[in-house]
Amino acid sequence: MDRAIEHTKYLIAGSSHAALEAINAIRMHDAEGPITVVTRDSHLPYSPTVLPYVVSGKSAPARIFLRDEDFFARNKVSYRPESGLKALHADRNSVELVDGSSVVYEKLLLATGASPAIPPIPGIDTVSYHVLRTLDDALKLRGAIAESKQAVVLGAGLVGMHAAENLVKAGASVTIVEMSDQLTSGYFDKVAADMIEQAFRDAGAKIMTGSRVVRLEPSPAGAKLTLENGTTLEADLLLVATGVKPNMGYLNGSGVEHQQGILVDDRMQTTAANVWAAGDCAQARGFFTDTKVMNAILPDATIQGRVAGMAMAGDPGIQDYAGGVPLNTYHFFGRHAISVGSSKVPEGGEVVTRFDEQTGHYLKAIFGADGCLTGIFGVNEFFDGGVMAQLILRRTDLTPLRERFVANPLAVGREIMSQTWR
Template sequence: MHTNYLIIGGSHAGLSAIDAIRRCDSEAALTLVTTEKRPPYSPTALPYIISGKTEPAKTDIIPSNYFKDLDVNYINGASATQIDTQINQVRLNNGGTIDYEKLLVATGASALVPNIAGIEDVEFSCIRTMADAEKIKKEMAQAKSALIIGAGFIGMHAAENLANSGLSVTVVETFDYIMPASFDIESSDLIRKAFVEKGITILTGKQVSKVYKSGDQTVLSLADGDEISGDMLVIAAGIKPNTDFLADSGINCDHGIVVDERMRTCVPNVWAAGDVACASDFFSPMKTIGGTIPCATAQGKIAGMDMSQDSYVKDYPGNLNMNTFGFFGNFAFSIGNVADTFPDSKLEFEIQTDPEKKSFCKFVFDGPVLTGVSAINRRLDPGILKELILRKTDLSTKKEDFIKTPLETGRQVMRELF
């Protein structure tokens, strides 16, 4: 078959690209290929599948008639096995081929399984797909304890939901504090405290050197000689971009598909977006994997606009960390640079705490410019804060007011900007 636009991958980046293409080009043939057999869903819903708070049928992120209304040729349950960029053709695992004029690779990423001795000999689960979540839910019914390797968002979400289901949970993290990619030490410690108060054991600064079975138990041997065991093992140690099928395609891959500010690859009629794309970072020229839904959605939109030659397309500003995290009735978020140090800048930190309300807020400034925010249980507007950071807004005349009343002052500044 032949199509004008071919999108491989049906999650946030691919769907965002479809919307962008159809706003500019409503008639050209558009095809989407996805490995999932069920309608598109958000991976953020997976922990709630595990806990039983929601059902798979309630996690769809598009209407049932979405593809029909947009005249999209929807091919599900299939994956690309090879791309021949010389003849503009994609080969699928079912033996079929698709000829394209323009291609977007939005294949996302898979769970990263760390290289630990014995890992191939034990049963474990990851949390990346709906099938993963359903598998864990079944395992929970037969388990009393669980081990989790990795204390990022996925690992901590899993810890909360497994603990809420009555399991004894132990989390092991290599870094010295939890959620190191998204929160600074201060906010991380407060989040950790909430988990410990719920009876969850968290071991940070610990390296797993070996995994093995002992009867019905899975045992983790730590580098310091300690051992811990549990009925089930969950691995949440990061992601790996899905690029294996791109061998010999001529598409440049380096920890992901390397793209420019319009999501273009080194091949003229091929774009990439989402967790498979290695794009510019907002704070530096280095290329990184965005790894968040906001990044994937923005990249997909820009790719779709560029593919359809939309005159309003703008360059991608770069990957900017933005994460939200609900845990045990608390709410935390982080945006931008929340680290204690950053190359070539003299950062200022404004920290506000209220122990009674269990609230915390840290603003990071580079001179008059806000570069990062991390907060727990604070009434703030993450959307406005993100815009202030993206626009590199000069707050010099309003900095003191912003620190005192960030919600109100932030809104006032945005009104003035518009």
């Protein structure tokens, strides 16, 4: 074998939450086995989730890193930035990196995350636009926001909404264009979305839901957008935040099966020997369905990363992945929204809502036919998301407590928690 080729026991591609949890899990069981981390990023590890706060100025860019050089030294990890995966040769346990070098591994974790999905709008290549997925994106966007007078945000997911709020606060006139007929769909229901929409309107933002951009072209201001209904918008700052797609271009010809993401079993193993996947690039079992789903959220990335790390190290304490439960929190204009679980009402299930228009407290809880919680959503109504997630995962029958639970999910959730898993 070529002596110039680097060998490592554990190769981890990616450097965010799933990768970092996998390192922890491996080191719990194997204190010595060489670990190499290769990442496309040029920085120390950070979370994509913190980037909107870098844009807003709340987070200092130098202080967002989740690990330092010392961590890698102490844990005997070789950390290689600017060395993303180019190609995977699973048949011979090796990868090619973008810098042209190769690494031979015993076990490989693909935690390569996702990149912004760019919609195929005619003319999108002719204008300059921002995305927000990396620290470099965030720093560029932060600079541009300071200059912007009229901005357009494409996409009303959490990334787009965060950026829009920053733009509003920076004094720009902001328009949010969203294809579906509500904001934050997939995270929050119509009532919650209307509350979020109202907060944005009160702050001066324009919201155009149910709108599709059909053409983009350069203009003196920057970009001109034409909507399906003929309306045109001018933007000196255009942010494309229409979702993400997993990074898996390096899989071509590798034999690793993938659909929307890289398909993994309940121990995060892919269809290839010695290859695991976790985090935003993985497509794993959903908690509420038998099919494999994308659940590209931070808490799930940590759980998947841990399972993968334990499997790679051969830790006998491993437990099967229970399936992804959606968990989201969202802070907007000093208010907060939390969503835990599925927004779908299961067959024979029941939805309980309460809404106090005066205080703006909104709560919706969904119960299955068996009396177990399947989803809970709140705006300005704080409850412990972690406790709720456990109630869902443990399939705790809440029938005898339902009325009290809906009246005060915080207190009753804690009571059950303390009794059940003290």
